[in-house]
Amino acid sequence: MxxxxxxxxxxxxxxxxxxxxxxxxxAVARNRGLQVSAxxxxxxxxxxxxxxxxxxxxxxxxxxxxxxxxxHYSSSNQPLPYKISALWGGxxxxxxxxxxxxxxxxxxxxxxxxxxxxxxxxxxxxxxxxTVTFFLILVNFVESPFVLGPARADGVGLNPQLxxxxxxxxxxxxxxxxxGFTVPFAFAMAALVTRRTGQVWFRTTRRWTLFSWFFxxxxxxxxxxxxxxxxxxxxxWAWDPVENASLMPWLTGTAFLHSVMIQEKKGMLKxxxxxxxxxxxxxxxxxxxxxxxxxxxxxxxxxxxxxxPAFAVFLGITFFGSMLLLITRxxxxxxxxxxxxxxxxxxxxxxxxMILVGIAATVLLLTTFPLLSEAVTDTKxxxxxxxxxxxxxxxxxxLLLLTGIGPLIAWRKATAGNLKRSFIFPSLLGxxxxxxxxxxxxxACVSALAGLGRALVRLDVRGMxxxxxxxxxxxxxxxxxxxxxxxxxxxxxxARARRRQYGESVARAxxxxxxxxxxxxxxxTVHVGVVVVFIGxxxxxxxxSEHVETLDPGGTLEIRGYSMRYDGxxxxxxxxxxxxxxxxxxxxxxxxxxxxxxxxxxxxxMQFPELRDAFLRAKSLHDGDPxxxxxxxxDLFGTVEALEAGAGREVKTPSTEVAILSTFSPLRLGRFGExxxxxxxxxxxxxxxxxxxxxxxxxxxxxxxxxxIVVFGAHLCVFPDAGDRKRLAAAVAVEERAVA
Amino acid sequence: xxxxxxxxxxxxxxxxxxxxxxxxxxxxGGMVYYVTVSEFVQNGATQGDNFRINGKVVxxxxxxxxxxxxxxxxxxxxxxxxxVDYEGIIPDTFVDDADVVVHGVQQADRTxxxxxLFAKCPSKYEAAEDAGETIPHSEKSTGA
Numbered sequence: 001m002x003x004x005x006x007x008x009x010x011x012x013x014x015x016x017x018x019x020x021x022x023x024x025x026x027a028v029a030r031n032r033g034l035q036v037s038a039x040x041x042x043x044x045x046x047x048x049x050x051x052x053x054x055x056x057x058x059x060x061x062x063x064x065x066x067x068x069x070x071x072h073y074s075s076s077n078q079p080l081p082y083k084i085s086a087l088w089g090g091x092x093x094x095x096x097x098x099x100x101x102x103x104x105x106x107x108x109x110x111x112x113x114x115x116x117x118x119x120x121x122x123x124x125x126x127x128x129x130x131t132v133t134f135f136l137i138l139v140n141f142v143e144s145p146f147v148l149g150p151a152r153a154d155g156v157g158l159n160p161q162l163x164x165x166x167x168x169x170x171x172x173x174x175x176x177x178x179x180g181f182t183v184p185f186a187f188a189m190a191a192l193v194t195r196r197t198g199q200v201w202f203r204t205t206r207r208w209t210l211f212s213w214f215f216x217x218x219x220x221x222x223x224x225x226x227x228x229x230x231x232x233x234x235x236x237w238a239w240d241p242v243e244n245a246s247l248m249p250w251l252t253g254t255a256f257l258h259s260v261m262i263q264e265k266k267g268m269l270k271x272x273x274x275x276x277x278x279x280x281x282x283x284x285x286x287x288x289x290x291x292x293x294x295x296x297x298x299x300x301x302x303x304x305x306x307x308x309p310a311f312a313v314f315l316g317i318t319f320f321g322s323m324l325l326l327i328t329r330x331x332x333x334x335x336x337x338x339x340x341x342x343x344x345x346x347x348x349x350x351x352x353x354m355i356l357v358g359i360a361a362t363v364l365l366l367t368t369f370p371l372l373s374e375a376v377t378d379t380k381x382x383x384x385x386x387x388x389x390x391x392x393x394x395x396x397x398x399l400l401l402l403t404g405i406g407p408l409i410a411w412r413k414a415t416a417g418n419l420k421r422s423f424i425f426p427s428l429l430g431x432x433x434x435x436x437x438x439x440x441x442x443x444a445c446v447s448a449l450a451g452l453g454r455a456l457v458r459l460d461v462r463g464m465x466x467x468x469x470x471x472x473x474x475x476x477x478x479x480x481x482x483x484x485x486x487x488x489x490x491x492x493x494x495a496r497a498r499r500r501q502y503g504e505s506v507a508r509a510x511x512x513x514x515x516x517x518x519x520x521x522x523x524x525t526v527h528v529g530v531v532v533v534f535i536g537x538x539x540x541x542x543x544x545s546e547h548v549e550t551l552d553p554g555g556t557l558e559i560r561g562y563s564m565r566y567d568g569x570x571x572x573x574x575x576x577x578x579x580x581x582x583x584x585x586x587x588x589x590x591x592x593x594x595x596x597x598x599x600x601x602x603x604x605x606m607q608f609p610e611l612r613d614a615f616l617r618a619k620s621l622h623d624g625d626p627x628x629x630x631x632x633x634x635d636l637f638g639t640v641e642a643l644e645a646g647a648g649r650e651v652k653t654p655s656t657e658v659a660i661l662s663t664f665s666p667l668r669l670g671r672f673g674e675x676x677x678x679x680x681x682x683x684x685x686x687x688x689x690x691x692x693x694x695x696x697x698x699x700x701x702x703x704x705x706x707x708x709i710v711v712f713g714a715h716l717c718v719f720p721d722a723g724d725r726k727r728l729a730a731a732v733a734v735e736e737r738a739v740a
Numbered sequence: 741x742x743x744x745x746x747x748x749x750x751x752x753x754x755x756x757x758x759x760x761x762x763x764x765x766x767x768x769g770g771m772v773y774y775v776t777v778s779e780f781v782q783n784g785a786t787q788g789d790n791f792r793i794n795g796k797v798v799x800x801x802x803x804x805x806x807x808x809x810x811x812x813x814x815x816x817x818x819x820x821x822x823x824v825d826y827e828g829i830i831p832d833t834f835v836d837d838a839d840v841v842v843h844g845v846q847q848a849d850r851t852x853x854x855x856x857l858f859a860k861c862p863s864k865y866e867a868a869e870d871a872g873e874t875i876p877h878s879e880k881s882t883g884a
Contacts, residue, residue, distance in 0.1 A: 161832060233829050342747055354752060358759050365763065370774055380774035382792055384843075387766040395759065461765045550807060600808075648800035655832045679829065682808020691807045693829065 002067065005055035005146045009096075012048035012103070013136040015041040019129035027122035035122045039110050042129055045136075046103035053100050056093065056145050060086055065152040069093055069145045075157035077576055085168040086158050091292060091307070092145035094171065098288070099135045101172075101179045106132065109183050109208075116732075117204055119739075123190030124183070131182055134314045142306050160577070160603045160655045166226035170219055174246055177216025178284040181249065183208045184256075185281035185322075188274055192325045197270060197332040198735040202260045202277075203728050207718055209260075213253045214714045220246050221707045232656040232679050234544075234695040236703070239388040241296040244367045245287035251360040252280040255353040262349050265411070267336030271326070272353070274333065278322045283360070285315050296370060341413035348406040355399045362391050390465055397475055400534055403527050404430075404483035407490055426485030434478025444470050469542075476538035480531045487524050494521075514716070519724075522716030529713055532706030536673065539699025547694045552687065560696050562676055563587040564596075569688040571633045573618035577601045577655070578636060580683035582690050586661055586676060588668065596659035598680040598692070602652040604640070611651060614639040637685050656680060662701050673701035772843065777817035792843045793822065793852065797859075799836035815840065815852075826854040834859040 019041040026034030056069070060083045065071045073086035073093070088094040106128045113121055139145070161167070184205040191201035202209070223243070224236040237243060256276040262269045290296055293308030326333075339346055365372075366383040373381040408422040438445055448470035455463030491510065494517075498509040514521040547559045551566040558564075565585045572579040581599040585592065606612045618632035643651045659678040663671045677695040684690070775783075777795035795817035803812045811830055815822045824842055834840065834857065844854035 232832070339744065339748060341744065342751060347748070351751075351755070354755055358756065362759060362763060366767075369767075381771045382774040383767065383770055384772060387770040390766045390770075391759065391762045394762070461761075462769045465762075465765070548809065649836045650800075650802060653832070653835055680808075681829070682804075682806065684806070691809060693809070 001055045001058050001064070002146050002148060005052045005059075006144075008048045008052040008055065009136065009140050009144070009146075012045045012052065012099070013133065013140050015048065016045040016103075016129050016132040016136055019045065020126055020133050023122040023125040023129060027126075035125075038122065038125050038129070042103070042106050042110060042125060042132070045129075045132060046107045049096070049100050049103045049136075052146075053087070053096060056096065057084060057087060060084060063155070065155050066148050066150070067145075068147045068149045071149060071152055071155045073155070073158050075155040078155075078157055079163075081168065082158050082163050085162075088171045088175075089158055089162060092139065092143040092147075094175075095135060095139050095143055095292075096145050097172075098175055098179060099132060099139060101175050102128070102132055102135065102182060105179060105183060109186075113204075117187075117200070119194050119196060120187060120190040120201065123193050124186040127186035127189045128182055131318075134310075138307065138310060142310060154606075157576075160601070160653060161230060164226060164230050166222050166230070170222040170226055173215045173222060174219035177212045177214070177219055178246075178249070178288060180208060180212025180215065181253065181277075181281045181284050184212070184277050188277045189322060189325065192274065192329045192332075194739070195329065195332050196735050196739055197274075197329065198738060199264055199731040200728070200735050202273065203264070203731055206260075209253070209257060210714065210718055213250065213257055214711075214718075216246065216250045216253065218707070218711065220250060221704075225704060228700075229658065229660065232658045234546075234677055234679065234693075234697065236700075239363075239366075239385045241367050242291045244363045245290040248360045248363055249280050249283035249287055251356045251363075252276055252283055255356040255360075256280055258349050259353050262346055266346060268339070268346065269350070270333040270335060271330065274326050276353075276357075278319070278326065279357075279360075282315060282319045282322075283364075285311070285318065289315060290367070296367065343409065343414040343419070345406060345409050345411045348402055348409055352399060352402045352406060355395050355402070359392055359395055359399075363388070366391075390462075393469075393472060396534070397472070397479060400476070400479045400483060400531070403530065404479070404486040407524065407527075408486050422486075422489065425489055426482045429485035430478045430480075430482030433481035434474055437474035437477045438471075441470070441474060445474075473538040473542040476534055480535050483527065483531050487528055490524060491521070516721065518716045518719050518721055522713050522718075525713030525716060526710050527713075529706045529709030529711075532702050532709055534706075536699050536702030536704075536706055539673075539702065540697045543698045545696040547696075548681075548692070549694075550689060550691045552689050557692070557694070559694055561588055562593075562696070564676075564678070564692075564694070566690065566692075569683060569690070571630075571685070572599075573615060573622050573633060573636065576606070577603045578615065578618070578633070578652075579657070580680075580685055582680055582683060582688075582692075584659065584678065588671075593663075593676075594661050596661055596676075596678060597657075598659035598678045599657040600680050600683045601655045601657060602640075603655060605651040605653075608643055608651060611636075611639055611643060664701070671698070673699045673705070675700050774841075777815050777822050778820035781820040781822060790843070790845065792841055792856075794839070794841050795822065797834070797836055797838045797840055802834075802836065804830075811857075815842065822852055823850070824852045824854050826857045828855060828857060831857065831859045 019038040021038075022034045022041065023038035026032070026036075026038060056067075058064075059067045059070045060074050061080070063070070063074070063076050065074075069090060069092055070086075073089040074083050078086070086093070088097045106125075109124065109128065110121075113124075117124075184202065187201045187205045191197050220243075223246070227238075228234075228236040256273065259269050259273055259276060263273050289308070289311035293311060295308055339350070341347065366388055369383050370380045373379060404426055405423075408426070410418045448467045451467040452464055455461075455467060491513070494513045495506060495509040498504055498513055499506070502509075504512065545560055547557070549557045551557060553566055553568050556563055556565045563586070565587070567583045567585055569580060569582045572581055579599045579601040581597050584596040584598065586594055586596060604611050604615050606615070614632070614636045618629065618636045621629040621632050640652060656679060658680075661676040663674045663676075666672075675695070675697040677697055679693040679695070681691040681693050772790045772792050774792045774794065777793055780791060780793050793815065795815040798814040798816050798821065801814035805811065808830065810825075810827045811834070812823070812825050815824050824844075825847075826842065826844075838859045840860075841856075841858040842852065842854040843856035844852055847853050
C-alpha cells in the first residue's frame with residue numbers, strides 16, 4: 001500500500017508536469033492532439049492523487065504505524081472519524097489533501113468546459129497543472145506522507161484539541177476556499193495570454209469565485225467558533241498570523257466579487273479586476289506559506305522544514321509572472337467608460353474596494369512586521385491585537401456604511417433627488433439608533449469626550465483613538481441600522497413594483513422578486529448577515545464582563561444578574577482521558593436557566609504501563625459501583641503524582657472543557673444572544689474546590705447567526721438567474737468579435 | 741487631468757493617507773520586541789520594557805499553583821534559562837517542552853513577570869531524533 005502510494009504520487013507528478021508543458025505547446029502550435037493529451041494527463045493526475053490519498057487513509061484505518069505520518073497523528077484507540085481527519089492533521093498529509101482538492105477541481109473545470117471557452121482552456125490547464133506540479137514536487141520530494149520508520153506498537157495520537165467536530169471540518173473548508181481561487185486565476189491568466197480580456201473570463205468563473213469566497217469565509221468563521229468553544233480563553237479572534245493569512249485573500253476576494261460587477265455593467269476597472277484576482281490567488285498561496293513555513297511564530301504553525309524556500313520560489317514565479325503578463329497586456333484592458341462622479345455607485349464600489357484592499361494591506365504589513373523589522377533593524381518587533389484593532393476598526397465601520405450606500409446610490413452620478421428619495425429613510429433610522437445607543441451609554445460617552453479633549457490638547461493621537469473606542473459600539477449599531485434600512489427599502493421597492501405591475505400579494509411579490517434576481521437579493525441577504533456579524537462583534541467586545549472566583553461544592557457566585565451554583569463534582573475515566581467535571585446550575589433573576597458542566601480533562605500518557613493499567617482499571621469500573629470506582633480514581637491520581645515525581649516531568653496533558661450557556665429566550669430579550677461562559681481553571685481532585693473564570697459575552701451569538709444568514713444568502717447568489725446564460729453568450733460573442 | 745479625476749485622486753489619497761497615519765501611530769505605540777531567551781538574557785534586559793520572549797519550557801520545571809491561574813516555570817533556548825512567573829489563563833498546550841512565547845516585564849529579582857502566555861505543542865520528532873532518544877512519551881504534535 002505504501003509503495004502504491006509512492007508510485008501514485010510519482011505518476012501524478014509526471015502527468016501533471018506533462019500537462020503543464022503540453023497544454024501551452026498545443027495552444028501555440030494549434031495542435032489539438034497536444035491539448036487533448038494535456039487535459040487527459042490532468043485527469044490521470046487526479047486519479048493518481050486520489051489513489052495516493054486512499055493509500056494513506058488505508059494506513060490510518062489499518063493502524064499501520066510504520067508510516068511516520070500515521071504514527072504521529074493517530075493511535076489505536078483513536079475514534080475512526082479522527083483517524084480519517086488526521087489525514088490533514090500534519091504538514092505532509094495536508095499538502096497531499098491540498099493537491100487532491102486541486103486536482104479534483106481541475107477535473108471539474110475541464111469537464112464543465114468541455115464545449116466552451118476552448119480558446120482559454122489550454123492556458124487554464126497550463127496554469128492549474130503548474131500549481132499541481134508544484135505541490136506534487138513538495139509531496140514527492142520535500143514532505144512525503146509515505147515516509148517509513150520502524151515498526152511501532154502504537155501511535156502518538158492526534159492532539160486532543162483537534163479531536164473536535166469543528167477542527168475536523170475547518171481545514172477542509174479553508175482548503176476548498178484557498179484552492180478554489182486557482183481556477184479564476186487560471187482563467188484570468190488565460191484571458192491575458194489570449195487577449196480575451198472582456199467579461200467572459202470572470203463571468204464564466206463567477207461560481208468558482210463565489211464558491212471559494214464562501215468556503216474561505218465559512219472556514220474562517222468555523223475556526224473562530226472552534227477557538228471560542230474549545231480553546232477556552234473566551235475570545236474568537238486574536239489576529240494571529242495564521243488567522244490573518246486566511247483573512248487577507250478573503251478580503252481581496254470580497255473586493256473582487258464586488259468590482260467585477262462594475263466591469264460587467266460599465267466595462268470599467270479591468271486592470272483593477274485582474275490585479276485583484278492575481279492578488280487573491282497569491283495571497284492564498286502566501287497564506288499557506290505563512291502557516292507552514294514557520295517564519296512567523298504562531299500558535300498554529302506546523303513544524304518547519306525545507307518547505308519555506310520552495311514556497312517562496314513558487315510565489316515569486318506566480319506573482320511576478322502574472323504581474324509581468326498583466327503589464328504587457330495593459331493595452332487590452334482599457335476602460336470602456338469613465339468615472340463621472342464621486343457620488344455614484346461606481347465610486348462607492350471603488351471606495352469599498354480600496355478599503356477592503358487597504359485593510360488587507362494593513363494586515364499584511366502588521367503580520368509580516370517581525371520579518372521586515374528584522375531585515376531592516378536586526379531586531380524582531382511584533383504587533384499585537386491592539387494595533388490591528390486600532391487601525392482596522394474605523395475602516396471596517398466605513399466599509400459597513402458603504403454597504404448601505406452602494407445598493408441605493410445611482411449609477412454614474414447621483415442627483416439630489418436620488419439621494420433624497422433613497423437615503424432619507426435609512427439615514428433617519430440609523431441616526432435614531434445611533435442617538436439611542438449614545439443616550440444609553442451616556443456616562444461613558446461623556447467621560448470619553450472629556451478624555452478626547454484632554455488627548456487632543458496633548459496632541460496624543462493614540463490617546464484620542466483609545467477614547468474614541470467608546471463610541472464604536474454605538475456607531476456600529478447606528479450604521480448597522482442604516483444598512484438594514486437601506487436593504488429594507490430595496491426589498492420594499494422591488495416588491496411594490498411587482499405588486500403594481502402584477503397585482504401579486506406581498507409574500508408572493510417578495511418571493512418572486514428574490515427568486516428572479518437571486519444574485520442581487522442573495523447579495524443583499526449576505527449584507528444583512530454581515531450587519532448581524534458586526535453587531536455581534538461590537539457587542540461581545542465592548543460589553544464583555546469578566547469575573548474570577550474560587551468555589552467549594554455547594555457554593556454560589558453572582559455576576560451581572562446571573563447566579564451560578566456549584567452543585568458538585570465527579571471524575572470521569574472515559575475514552576482516553578480522566579476528567580474532573582464540575583456540575584453547575586445557572587439562574588437569572590431567580591429563574592432556572594440550565595445545567596452546565598465545565599471540566600478539566602487530563603489526557604494521560606499511555607506509554608507508561610503503570611499509568612495505562614491504572615487508567616484502564618478505573619475506566620472499567622466507571623459504570624459500576626461508585627465506591628470501588630472512586631478508589632480506582634484515587635489510585636490513578638496517586639499513580640500520576642508518583643510518576644511525575646519520579647520522571648521529573650508531567651505525564652498528563654491537560655485540556656479545558658468550557659461550559660457555555662447561550663440565551664435565546666424571548667423572555668430575556670435584553671440578553672438575547674448573550675453567552676454565560678465558564679472556564680474551569682483548576683479543580684482540586686480531592687476536595688472539588690474549583691477556580692472559575694466567568695465571561696459574560698453579550699451578543700456574541702449574533703456572530704454565528706450572522707454567519708448562517710451569510711450562508712443562506714450565498715446559496716441564493718450561486719444559482720443563476722434566467723437571463724444569465726443569454727447574457728454570458730452575448731458576452732462571449734462580443735469577445736470573439738473583438739479578438740477576430 | 742480634469743476636476744473629477746483630481747477630486748477622486750484626492751479622496752483616494754486621503755483614504756490611503758489616513759490608513760498610513762493610523763498605522764504609523766499604532767506602530768509607534770505598540771512595538772513589542774520579540775526575542776529568544778538567549779538574546780534576552782545576553783542583552784541584559786533592563787527592567788521594564790515590553791518584551792515577547794520565545795523559548796521552550798524546561799521539562800519538569802512547571803509549577804502549577806493551586807487555583808489554576810498562576811504558573812511558574814523555567815524557559816530555555818540555546819544555553820540560556822529564564823524563570824517565568826505567569827498569571828492568567830493557562831493554555832492547554834502548555835506542557836513540558838512546549839514552544840512558548842511570554843509577554844511581560846523583567847522584575848528586579850530577574851524573574852520575568854508575564855501577563856501573556858502562548859504555547860504550541862512541540863513537534864517532538866525532530867528534536868527527539870537529534871537527541872537520539874526513543875519516544876516513550878505520548879507527545880502530541882501540532883495539528884492543522
